[in-house]
Amino acid sequence: MRDARGHIRRLPGLRLWLSGGWLTFLVLAAVFAPLISPHDPLAQDLFAGRLPPFFEQGADPAYLLGTDSLGRDVLSRMLYGARLALIVALVAGTLTCLIGATLGLIAGYYRGWADLVISRFIDIWMAFPPVLFAILLIAVLGTGLMSVIIAIVVIDWTRFARVVRAEAMGQGAMDYVASAQVAGRTRFGTALTEILPNVLPTIVALLTLEMGIAVIVEAILSFVNLSISTDQPTWGGMIAEGRTSIYQAWWVLVFPLFALFLTVLSFSQLGEGLKDHFDPVLR
C-alpha cells in the first residue's frame, strides 16, 4: 500500500529552523522598532560621535552597538532599516513573482505567439546590465520607496518568467495533462489544476530567493544614494556612510553588513527548505 517513505515524517531541518528563526526575529524587530529602539534613529549627538560597541573599551552602555560619526545610535538605525528592507523584500518580491510567474506560465503552457512575444521580451530584457538599468529607472522615476519597488519588479520579472516557462513546458508534455484534456478540461482549467500545483514548489523557492535579491538591490541603490530619502535609515545607506570612516569606526559598516548578509542567506535557505517541504515526492 503506502511505501515506507510515506510513514517517515522528516523534521523540517536545521536549515529551515535557523533561517526561519532569523527572519522571524527580524520581522519582530521591524514591527516593534519604535518600542524597542533605545534612541531616535535620526537624533544626532555630536558629543557622542563614533562611540564603540559595548564590548570595546570606552563604550557607552546606552549605545549597545556604538554610534556613527554624527552620534546616531547604530542599533536604532539598524532596527528602523530592517523595516524598509522587509517592506521592499515582501512587496517587491511578491509583485515580481506574480508578474513573472504569470507570464512564464502563459509562455510555457500556451506556447504559440504568446510564447514568442514573451520569450523575445525576456531575451531583450536580460541583455541590459541590471544595476545600471535600476539606476536609470530611479533617475527617471525619482527616488522613493515606490520607485525602488518598481525598479526591482521591472528588472527581475524575467528571473521568474524564464524558470517558470521551462517548468510549465516540461509539465505540459506530461500524460496527465493530455488525459485532462481528453476528459474535456478547458486549457485554462488544465493550467490551474495540472500545471500550477507542480510548478508551485519552484515558484516558492524563487520567491524567497527574490526577496533576498530585493534586499540587496535596495542596499545597492541606497549605497549610491538613489534609494529612499536620506533622512530614513537604510542598511545600504549605513554601509555607504560607514565606508568613509571604516578605519575610525568599523562598527558603523560591519553591523548592518552582517544583518544584510544573514537576511539574504536566510531567504535563500528558507526557499530551499520550503521547496523540499512542498514537494509531494520528497515530503
Add this chain to the structure above:
Amino acid sequence: MSFLSIQDLTVQLKNGMPLLRQVSLDVAPGEVRALVGESGAGKSMIGKAVLGILPKAARLTGGKILLDGEDLQTLPQKARRQRIGARAALIPQDPLTALNPSRRVGPQITDRLVDILGWKRPDAEKRALELLEEVHIQSPDRVMKAYPHELSGGMRQRILIASAFAAEPKLIIADEPTTALDVTVQKQILKLIREMQQRHGTALLFVTHDLGVVSKIAQSLSVLYAGKVIEETTVENFFASPSHAYSRALLAATPKYTDPEGSLTQVPESVIAAVEAEVAAFDDQVKAGSRP
C-alpha cells in the same frame, strides 16, 4: 455500424513530412482492434489524432474521423472536446507520468465524472470507490487519499484503467498500456483490461508492438508501416496466414517461448526494402494526383 470510423486520415509535420498516410480503419461497438507496427510507424499518432491531442508540430491535413457517426473535424473546438470527453478515453502508456504527482488520486478520478457528466462530488466519490474495487484495488478509500508516488506502477495503471472507464465511454484507446510494467504485472493488467472491456461492452483500440499481447486480447488488427496501413484482417487470419510479406516477417520475428535459446530473428532487409518501395510508390501517386 462502427463506433469509430477513420477514413483516409493524413497527419503531417509542419514541414510536410507525412506521419500518417491515408489511414482507414473501423472499430465496431465492443470490438477490440489492435494496432501493431514497429516504433515510429504511427500507431500512437492515430490514437492521438482521434483524441485531439496531436503534438504541436503535427497537423491533421486530410481525411475524416467519425465518432459515433459524427465528423469531429467539422465541430468547433469546444464542442469537439466535449464529444471526445464523453465518448472516448485514454489508457496511457506510462503510469508513472500519467497521474498528477501533486494531487491525490481520488480527485483525479472524480474530476472526469464532474467535468464530463456534471455529477456532484459526493456521487462521483462513491462511483470512484466502486470503480477502484472493480479493478481489484484493496482498501480503495485509502488509495483515494494517497498521492501517486505512494503507489506502485501496477496500482497506478489499475487506477488509470478505473479512471478511463469512469464516465462509461464507448471507446477506449489503450496506448501500449503494459509496456512500462514488468512482465508479471503486464499479464494481470492485460487480463484486467480485457475483463473491464467485456463487462462494459466498450470498443477498444489497442496500440502495441507485442504480437503475443494481440493474440490474447484482440479480434482484429491493423498492421502499420511508416504511417500506412499495410494489412487489415482478423486476428485468426493474421496468425494463420498473414497476407503481406512484412506481416509474415513481423510474425516470424516474434520470440518463441518454446525455444528460449533460439537466436532472435529480424525482419529481413529485402522485406523492408519492398515495403519501403510500396510506401514510396504511394507517395508518388499522391504527388501525381492520381490519389486524392
